[in-house]
Amino acid sequence: MNNSLAARLKLRIFSSHSNTGGNEKNRTTLNKKKSIEDDDDVAIESGEEEDRRTRLDLNLQDIGNLEIRDIENNNDYDGTSSEYSTSSESDGSITINRNIVNTNTVIENKSNNPHNNNGSSKSESFNQSDLRSTSERTLDPKKMKQTKFQTLKKKISIPELSLISGKRNNNTAQPISNTEESLKTLKTKTSNNILSSNNEYKYNSIDTRSMSEYTSSEINDKKILVSRTQIKKKAQVLPVMNSEIDLVSFDLKTRISHSRKSSEPYTSEKFVNNSVSTNIDLNSSKTQLSRKSSLTFPKVNISNDPDTLTIRKVHSDSIGSVASSVYSNPDILTSKNESRTLMKTRIDNNDNVNPKINRGRSRTLDAIESKKHRHPSPFHRKKNSSSSSLTARLVSSYSNKFGHSRSTSGGQTSTHIVNSKTNNSSTSSINSKTDYTKTSSSPRASHGSLPRPKIVKSNSSSSSTSNLTRRRSSSLANTISSIVSFRGFSSFNNVKQTSNDDPNQGKTLSLSDLPPVPIPKPNETYKSYLTKISNYQQLIGVILTEADDEYKLNVLDYFLENCFNFAELPVDVALRVLLMFVELPKETQQIDRLLQHFSKVYYQQHYKDSIHTGWKSESQVYFIVFSLLILHTDYYNPNNKDKMTKHQFINLVHEDTESNGNIIPKEILSYFYDNITSQESPKFDFSKIGLGFDNQEQSISSRTENFKSNKQMSTLELHLTNSSPALTIYSPKLILSNSLLSQSAHFPFVPPIIGRSNSSSLSNYLGYSSTSQLVNNSANASKDDIDIYHHIYNNTLLDINMESDVNKMWDVQCINTPIYRNNFDQCSKYFSAFLEFKGGYFKIHRSQFESIANLNYEIINETKDDDCLYLKIIHLGDIHEFSCAKKSFLVGNGNKIFWKHEYAILTSYGLLIFSNFDWIQPKLVVDEDTKISNYIIEYPQGPSQLAEPTIDTYGLLAMVSMDELGPLAFQNLVDKQNKEDSEENGNNGLLLSNHMELICKEDPDKLLYIRSPTKKYVWKCQSKTERDEWIDSINVSATFSKCYVKLRTICNTVISLLGTSVECRIAKLIKSKQEKIEKLKRLELRLSFYRHVIPISSKTRNELHGQLLQLAVQLEYLIYEIKRNAVYIDIAKNVNQKDTLVSSENFLKLNEISLSKCPTDEHNNVNVTSS
């Protein structure tokens, strides 16, 4: 099959040789076309340049002739076609597409027949020239200004080519019939001149694979050589030459990788040679043509040009042959796809396309299609890769050919090439956009349905190039861009269906494509070096971590410290910001260096903020950062099939003890997991922020384009808003703080697309962010989710963290705010109530006592003959308790909040609160034994008057401020009482605000807050004095509750069960307080992690909120315990206890209580010890 195809091609070429009749005519046509371009050029050129150009053109005239002849020969072979007529009437972009189809086909054809090198090269060159001239027609006159510089450069580059072509002039003298021969020679010569392609040929015969590497390296060497020679004479030319050769070498590399993959002995060098030679030829021909051409307006009607028609024919032919040889060479499959789509576009766009041509084309397409269907998928991969390489080659040869395309191809894949090649003026970019859309909407043009994001991506890439490419005059690049991005586009499609296109894709951003990185001078400051390398923008990270170089790593530290602000960001978001602005190096050790230094800086920035940091050490941060990156890789890299689960992730980190991974709360690890997995870190393009190489001298501007165009592949493009302060350093901090980025211009709202990972996210529109498609997390994506990148470049990250939530629930200063200092005189007074025999007693019948006795108790000096028991009163009075009652169901949901008038009696047994207090009538009764008169309040028989069960004084803490125990302490008062209710009705918030309102209305001096281990009370007293009395009495009785105090009471006095001595209790309180403080610190550390978290998904946010609430409750309890202990210790130490404290032994003697009845341990103090 191959052979026959080759034969056919040869035949075609030979026949074209014999048929030279139409030369003259064709030449004129070409000239005409050329004139279009010239017209543009002249319009924007100064006279001086014009002269120069003409002079150069003269030099190149002869070569140009030769080239044209070749072209013509080819053209003549095939008959006539009227296709071009339609093209001339349609807009430029359509024409471009047509040309693209042509070239593609031809080149692919060539690739099928590597042995028929010469013939195919001819046809290639022919097409290219045609392509160039026609596409240049599309240049918008409006853009001339912008492209002026470009044109200028183009012109300058010409002398270089003439130099080369001068040698070839000899060859051109040969007879026409020997065109093939002369071309060959020419090629060789050219190669010698530039690339020493003799070697390539030699290698070629030996081993394609390895030799191609040599070739590429050789080219690189040569490149330097060439550039050095040029540099002396014409500095401006240097970038041009460099870029061209870069391109070739690049192309070679691509070839290598592809040939390796497809394990097919490709003669890539030959292709390069071809492209180089054609390049020169074309240039010369172009110049020659332009010299001859008259200055006519661009809109020359070339509709009837026989040569163009022929081109079409040739192409359809070649497509046909390609299709027929599909089996023999899988590469063709791609070409088929591509050309089919492209052709389809053309058809769609041209209403007045010649029907005949259309038919023919459709036939071809059909043939291809059928072939495709029959063809099994295993070859698809090869197909893709090789075709992309073909495209790459094609493009590179284009750019070579049109010497002014100074952009080197950074693109290793078609997509990249697109970008690098795009000479889009804005008009053209619009055109190409239209094309994409049309293509994709055309059912036949695409393989199945094209996902919209892809289109968006193509569009953005082409539009993004518009700015940087404005300076270029040649709109040929439009063509190329459209073809190539189209190619990239379709290859993306293929990826989905089958497998892969280019493994190198996405690896384009490499330093090798850029000007050499400046080497730091000795003693250069970090800042100055950083300024120097700021043009590399995102590659700074790569530069600085390239080697284990102390200086560079210091610069990296400087960069991270001064150009970022991680201080208030959670580490995962900080990492996102880092990855947004700094390209991750490729090698793992380099990644590691970057992460290590990032962790260091992150930790330092957080360490300063000691209250808020939860981080223990640099290595801990690093450990987490590394885990996060692993997780990111694990989750989003489609190559990894076994995804880590959240559980695995958490356990993995939590099991670590070396790096303190274990002290990071699991909840936070869960948040990390959620955040990382809710949105992929996309690649960003910051080429518009005014750094890059734009501001550099002209001499490297060609590289700028290379550099920038390489970056086009990156997806999210952020534009500078307005004129901004000049950035001298690539400082994301400045960029963000000055709001230099705004996405609005380029990312209009697009309705969420089903199947995308996070529909609300801006980064969805990035082509590259879609790798997460494997992991379908769209199910739980909610529209409440945060678009983190939106906040990053609006610099509003701090507004969406959970700090306000944390502050609402917790006040770090809480522990330090002093609690109400008890009046110790008062305290002593109340304490003496314990000690004095004389006082008030609460008399209660035994049977009744049983009903209210919910606590353990002892009866002192029990005498069985009395039916009544006595509770020694320490304090009493009426109060208003804050309470909440359920409204009747008839009225509806909701609770009534009110102050309930009650009577409280603090006794030796506990705090009794009565809702009804009419019966309280103290009587003076003289004790029979001691003859001391006491006030006795007799509790009436009958139903219990208690408002609530007896409150144990043990652990009670009375306070004057509700904030003593943290902001939440008395806020959930209502919740607790009506927990079920509020959960049911969801009126928690309402209640909360109501109750706060109610409390706040009152005079704070009359309010008393009591916290028991289980409950909270808010009391309103009659006066401040009364309130203070209550506080003192409650705290004192709580302090000495269950302690062996020398009680003097009447017989049958009930006290709560005794447990410990005062000294013992104080010691315990102190110890417990220390423990609680430690625990509090741990909890606060945990809380501090919550402070800065920025949960992306609303689900995570809710989870965190719940956790936070729990944490706050724990913290509140701890604070209560700590403060309570502090108060108790204070009272115990300050109350006048002289002679009142007795050892337990004495106490036992005094009270004649057997030891067995008084356990020494605190097993009854359930509430306090349990947390």
Add this chain to the structure above:
Amino acid sequence: MGNLFSSMFDRLWGVNKELRILILGLDGAGKTTILYRLQIGEVVTTKPTIGFNVETLSYKNLKLNVWDLGGQTSIRPYWRCYYADTSAVIFVVDSTDKDRMATASKELHLMLQEEELQDAALLVFANKQDQVGALSASEVSKELNLVELKDRSWSIVASSAIKGEGITEGLDWLIDVIKEEQL
């Protein structure tokens, strides 16, 4: 018959199971290059993901999931999860870097002590053979003290990642060992 036979084997060997392979080695040894060189078989995906280099490749009916994790010691604890499932370790050595051969050796042996890696096969690429002054595979083997490795299948292959030499041979060996020992 042949089809039946191979499909039987497929089932026996759990073709669908992905084998996790780690590529380790000092920086500059050529890990990344080798990783991409390994894509001799069918490459499954392309789109770059920010993060570490991970590649999946099908080779001789096996799906390999290759992670380039460098060789840092600091995050070693974290690797455990990756160690646990690891079928093989590919250790890449820069054969020209005689100065750091000892470091490489230390790293390698330290890593192989991990419990989770006890069953993993070890393939050492004595890389950069294309360069002048490169130690031969046997010399590298000596430098790395590979003979000291007990109870482990290991092999050292001279390679040139740039040229693509030796990679296939190494991988062939590895696959054979994995098939023998682990499937």
